[in-house]
Amino acid sequence: MRKFNTAGICYPELHYMVNITNRLDDIKKKVASGEYITINRGRQYGKTTTLYHLAKRLSNDYVVFSISFERMGKTEFASDNSLAYYFIDSMRLKMRTINNLNDYVKNTIISTIEKYSEKKEINFSFLDEFIPDICEKSGKPVVLIIDEVDSASNYESFIKLLRLLRDKYLNRMDIPTFQSVILAGVYDIKNLKLKVRPDSDHQYNSPWNIAVPFDEDMSLHKDGIEQMLNEYEADHKLGMDTSKMAQLIWDYSSGYPFFVSRLCQLIDTKQLGWNYEGFLKAEKMLLTEKNTLFDDLIKKLEDFPEIKSSLKDILYYGKEYSFNLDIKVINLAAMFNFIKNVNGTVRVFNRTMETRLYNLFTNEEEHKNEMYTHGDTDRNQFVENGVLKMENILERFSLHFNDIYGGKDTEFKEEEGRRFFMLYIKPIINGTGHYYIEAETRDRSRTDMIIDYLGKQYIIEMKIWRGNAYNERGEKQLTEYLDFYHVNKGYMLSFNFNKNKVSGVKTLKFCEKEIVEAVV
Numbered sequence: 001m002r003k004f005n006t007a008g009i010c011y012p013e014l015h016y017m018v019n020i021t022n023r024l025d026d027i028k029k030k031v032a033s034g035e036y037i038t039i040n041r042g043r044q045y046g047k048t049t050t051l052y053h054l055a056k057r058l059s060n061d062y063v064v065f066s067i068s069f070e071r072m073g074k075t076e077f078a079s080d081n082s083l084a085y086y087f088i089d090s091m092r093l094k095m096r097t098i099n100n101l102n103d104y105v106k107n108t109i110i111s112t113i114e115k116y117s118e119k120k121e122i123n124f125s126f127l128d129e130f131i132p133d134i135c136e137k138s139g140k141p142v143v144l145i146i147d148e149v150d151s152a153s154n155y156e157s158f159i160k161l162l163r164l165l166r167d168k169y170l171n172r173m174d175i176p177t178f179q180s181v182i183l184a185g186v187y188d189i190k191n192l193k194l195k196v197r198p199d200s201d202h203q204y205n206s207p208w209n210i211a212v213p214f215d216e217d218m219s220l221h222k223d224g225i226e227q228m229l230n231e232y233e234a235d236h237k238l239g240m241d242t243s244k245m246a247q248l249i250w251d252y253s254s255g256y257p258f259f260v261s262r263l264c265q266l267i268d269t270k271q272l273g274w275n276y277e278g279f280l281k282a283e284k285m286l287l288t289e290k291n292t293l294f295d296d297l298i299k300k301l302e303d304f305p306e307i308k309s310s311l312k313d314i315l316y317y318g319k320e321y322s323f324n325l326d327i328k329v330i331n332l333a334a335m336f337n338f339i340k341n342v343n344g345t346v347r348v349f350n351r352t353m354e355t356r357l358y359n360l361f362t363n364e365e366e367h368k369n370e371m372y373t374h375g376d377t378d379r380n381q382f383v384e385n386g387v388l389k390m391e392n393i394l395e396r397f398s399l400h401f402n403d404i405y406g407g408k409d410t411e412f413k414e415e416e417g418r419r420f421f422m423l424y425i426k427p428i429i430n431g432t433g434h435y436y437i438e439a440e441t442r443d444r445s446r447t448d449m450i451i452d453y454l455g456k457q458y459i460i461e462m463k464i465w466r467g468n469a470y471n472e473r474g475e476k477q478l479t480e481y482l483d484f485y486h487v488n489k490g491y492m493l494s495f496n497f498n499k500n501k502v503s504g505v506k507t508l509k510f511c512e513k514e515i516v517e518a519v520v
Contacts, residue, residue, distance in 0.1 A: 001235065002014055002015055002016050002231075002232075002235065003015060003016070003265075003268065003269075004016050004261050004262075004264045004265035004268055004269075005017070005261060005265070006044070006258060006261045006262050006265055008048070009048055009049050009052045010046075010049045010261075016228050016229075016231055016232050016264070017049075017228060017261075018220045018224035018225060018227065018228050018257075018260075019224060019227060019228075020046075020049075020050060020053065023050065023216055023218065024050070024053055024054050024057045025057075026216055027050075027054055027182075027216070028054070028057055028058060030180070030212065031058060031062070031143055031179065031180040031182075032061075034172075034179055034180060035180060035211075035212045036165075036169060036180060036181045036182075036208075036210050036211045036212065037180065037181070037182045037183070037211055037212060037214050038182075038183045038184070038188055038189055038208065038211045038214060039051075039182065039183070039184040039185075039214050040184075040185060040186060040187065040188040040214070040335060041186070041218055041337060042186060042256075042335075042336050042337030042338070043186060043258075043292065043293050043296045043336075043337075044257065044258035044292065044293050045218060045256065045257055045258070045337060046218055046257040047147065047184045047185075047218075048068075048147055048148075048184075050218065051066060051145055051147050051182070051184055052066070054145070054182075055145060058143055059098075059100050060100065061140065061141070062140055062141050062142065062143045062179060063098065063101065063109075063138040063139075063140045063141070063142045063143070064098070064142075064143045064145065065090075065091050065094050065095070065142065065143070065144050065145065066094065066145040066147070067087075067090040067091065067094055067144075067145070067146055067147070068146070068147040068148050069146060069147070069148045069149055069150075069151040069152055070147065070148035070151060072086060072151050072152070077151075077152060077154075077155035077157055077158065078155075078157075079157060080123055080124050080157050080160060081121060081122055081123045082157075083155075083157040083158065083161060084122045084123055084124050084126060084127050085117070085122040087127065087161070088113060088116050088117045088122060088126070088127070088130060089117050091113055091134070092110070092113040092114060092117050095109055095110050095113060096110070101139070101140075105137075105138065105139045108137050109134060109137055109138055112133055112134060112137055113130075113134065116129075116130045116133075124160060124161075124164060127161075127164055128164065131164075131165075131168055131176075131177055131178070132168070132175050132176040132177060135176040135177055135178060136176040141179035142178050142179055143178060143179055143180045143181075143182070144165075144178045144180075144181045144182070145181075145182045145184070146181075146182070146183050146184070147184045147185070148184070148185055149183045149184065149185040149187075149189075150185040150186050150187050153187055159207060162189065162207045162208050163207045165178070165181055166207050166208065166209075166210050169181075169210050170210070183208075183211070186335065186336065187335065188335060189207075189208035189211065218257070219254065219255030219256060219257070220250075220253075220255040220256075220257055220260050221250070221255060222246050222247055222250040222255075223246075225246040225249055225250055225255075225260060226242050226243055226245075226246035228264075229242040229245055229246055229264075229274075230242050232264075232268075238274055240274040240275075241275075245274055245275075245279070248276065248279050249263055249264070249279070251351065252283060252350065252351045252352050253350050253351075253352060254340065254349055254350035254351070256337065256349060256350055256352075256353075258293050259286070259350060259352050259353075262286055262291070263279070263282050263283065263286060266281075266282035266285050266286060267279065267281075267282045270282070270285070276455065277455045280452050280455060283352065283434070283452075284433075284434055286352060287352065287355055287356055287359065287434055294356060297336075297338070297353070297356070297357075298360065300336055300338070301360075304329075304332055306328075306329045307329055307332060307333045307336075307338065310329050310330075310333065310346075311333070311338070311339075311348065311357055312361060314346060314347075314348065315348065315354065315357060315358060315361070315437065316361070316416075316418065316419045316422075317419075320345055320346070321345070321346040322344060322345065322346070323339075323341040323342075323344055323345060323346050330346060333346075337349055338353070351436050354436060354437065355434060355435070355436045358422060358435075358436070358437070359426075362422055362423050362426050365423060366423065366426070366427070369420075369423050370400075370404050371397075371400060371401070371404065371420045371421075371423045371424045372423040372424065372426065372427060374396075374400045374424060375423065375424040375425060375426065375427045375428050376427040378396055378428070379427050379428040382396075382428055386454045387454075387456065388428075388429070388433075388451070388453050388456075388458060390458050390460075390491055390516065391491075391505060391507075391516050393424075393425065393428065394491060394493060394505050394516065394518035395504075395505045395518065397421060397424050397425075397493075397518070397520070398503055398504065398505065398518050398519070398520045400424070401417070401420060401520045402503060402520060405417075405420070417462075417464075417495040417520070418462045418493075418495075421449075421462060421493060422435070422449075425451070429451060429453055432453060432454060433451055433452050433453030433454065434451075434452055435449055435450065435451045435452070436449070436450055437449055437450075438450060438481075448460070448461050448462075448478075448481060449461075449462060450485075457485055457487060458491065459478070459481055459482055459485060459487055459490045459491065460490070460491040460492070460493060461474060461477070461478045461481070461490065461491070461492045461493070462492075462493045462495070463492070463493075463494055463495070464494075464495050464497075465494045465495060465496035465497070465498065465501070465519070474492065474494075475492070475508075475510045475515060476510070476511070478490045478492060478510075478513075478515060479510055479511040479513045479515070482513050488512075488513055488514060489513070489514045489515075489516070490513060490514075490515050490516075491515070491516045491517070491518070492515060492516070492517040492518070493517075493518050493520070494517060494518070494519045494520070495520055496519050496520065501519060502519065503519050503520060504518070504519060505517070505518045505519075
């Protein structure tokens with residue numbers, strides 16, 4: 001019986017996985033054209049699985065050496081000699097697993113590799129001879145695949161290896177060399193170059209300027225997720241609506257491979273149910289668990305505080321950044337797959353990652369923010385028979401906000417008001433529900449928060465008061481949003497900084513919808 005997998009390579013014989021045949025065929029065409037390729041995607045984005053199946057797909061037409069730098073340590077990168085030895089020895093070990101060559105060719109290649117690996121002192125001069133020697137004796141074009149090149153990111157020896165491969169490529173019409181070289185990792189080679197140079201001498205003149213841009217979409221699409229769920233349903237016959245579940249999974253994951261597989265894995269192994277309620281339980285588990293991807297996210301935010309600052313600006317304050325990869329912070333965040341391009345504007349990559357970031361940012365503030373303390377104190381009075389008493393929440397928040405921040409300057413409140421509501425609501429729903437901000441409607445003046453609590457959704461529009469006409473437009477937008485979510489009741493939280501405002505909570509009817517509005 002197959003299962004969902006989030007650890008290591010996915011095999012269709014053992015695991016439920018989205019069909020990636022089209023992706024492999026596209027890469028194979030680049031290899032056939034003799035192109036050198038870099039595949040740069042965030043952690044757990046399906047790179048290793050793609051490379052494994054690519055090597056199998058290429059094996060009939062090419063001799064494929066697929067190696068990894070994942071287990072290499074400082075010793076192997078410490079000198080040119082040690083890296084050269086590791087490179088040759090990795091190919092020697094790989095050659096013993098290749099079975100699609102006749103014995104004569106295979107033995108010839110193995111003996112050639114061993115001739116070099118048995119040298120007392122191996123250096124890059126040997127590699128200069130080794131590569132054309134192997135490529136000439138292989139009988140087929142040779143493809144080199146190196147995974148986890150990030151492990152080499154701080155070592156000059158790896159840059160020298162890139163230069164050597166580049167020189168071979170430029171002279172390929174005269175000297176035998178690899179048909180194609182494929183390097184995979186999180187960082188692109190230009191950033192590897194940046195990391196090994198001193199701070200005072202950063203440059204962008206990468207030695208790997210021969211590689212073609214790899215712009216294949218490696219995210220999983222809704223149709224592919226549905227195909228995977230159809231296979232699961234055929235095996236288990238649970239009566240799942242695979243189309244609806246696939247759409248739900250995509251809505252929260254935006255096709256990030258790890259999130260897709262992990263959500264499915266949690267629903268399956270924890271027997272949560274393949275329906276909306278079961279999905280929400282899986283989402284809550286995912287948001288609170290410690291895993292490699294979230295650990296890497298937090299580490300990257302610590303290593304690159306400018307990314308953290310930009311994400312806070314986007315999530316808390318509705319700041320819009322143009323998606324311009326010439327800007328270093330945008331380029332880095334996109335490379336890590338923390339953000340994506342939506343109509344030329346930066347967006348956090350998916351809803352799950354966005355909620356995790358909200359939780360992180362609020363956790364950092366919760367013990368030093370009065371509003372969080374009030375939410376923690378008030379939380380037991382807002383739930384009745386499993387239903388959130390949202391009117392009461394808005395009313396209490398309004399009182400606390402006016403008490404604490406009523407005398408503060410207007411600019412401060414406009415920037416901070418929505419963040420304070422997030423801090424207030426978090427301890428109230430923590431452990432039972434979760435919230436997210438609808439990215440499509442977030443801007444400086446308006447934010448739609450959706451709270452999922454025990455299977456029920458509460459739609460809250462948070463906005464800055466810009467006058468009655470603007471407010472009515474907001475009410476109309478909210479009713480349209482309620483229609484989209486098939487809900488008849490919604491909530492508005494208006495931050496009004498007019499001195500003559502009337503604070504409080506009121507209920508009104510608009511387009512046959514009930515709207516509860518709180519003005520603070």
